[in-house]
Amino acid sequence: MTSTNDRVVPPAARRRRRPTKKGVVLSAELIVETALRLLKEHGADALTVRRLGLALGADPSALYRYFRDTDDLLLAIADELIGRTLRTWHPTGDWRADLRDLGLRMHSGSLAHPQAAVLSSYRVTGRVHEIGAVETILGVLRGAGFPDPEAVRIYHAFVDQALAFAALDAASIALPRAAREAEAGVWRATYARLPADTHPHIAATARHLMADMRRSAYPAALDMLLTAAAARLEEITQHGNAETLPGRTSGTSH
Structure with missing residues (x-):
């Protein structure tokens, strides 16, 4: 898509009154849903006006009524994934x-x-679902008793951790099957065969490496983050206020 800012219509008007050739009524929601399907089936190359137009049975130029360009559509896709989670x-x-x-x-x-x-996963959309997610997570943390600076710090770590692992694991899944199988085989073909006299730590843990490295580390990393956050909350509670902890500016000594 190319930029056509002056052609994008307000949300209330973003609906095609006549059905497309396939008998569907065009909308921003339908375009996003179709884009998600094409991405899943054909990869990033599917995110073009021509491919979307063909899939929707619509003139490709009609898509500019809903999105300025491909990047605008990508932000809508990112926001929709957040909305589905919420x-x-x-x-x-x-x-x-x-x-x-x-x-x-x-x-x-x-x-x-x-x-x-x-x-x-690395984009900031500034759209309704992302705004809702930020408000929700901060609400959970503030409701738990975290002072505002701590709530923001933990929110930042929580979200970035989730998105980073999502991007990492999604990139692995998006690889061709042969490439995924070849990478999995490296743990068996290479690491499991390293001798203990040259690589004692790998040799001692090889069977655990082969089992664990096939899975995402996200659940374990998430638990570590939440354990650290819980310990931080207990520390804050014991001191009564985050500002009175050692090393912070405070009128009270400990």
């Missing part, structure tokens, strides 16, 4: 369990659309 998440009031559940859902949602996740 719609399936139901908080319980236990901040640690709620964030763990949300993080795992964010990760699995990205892996359900690996090509889209690789392209969009």
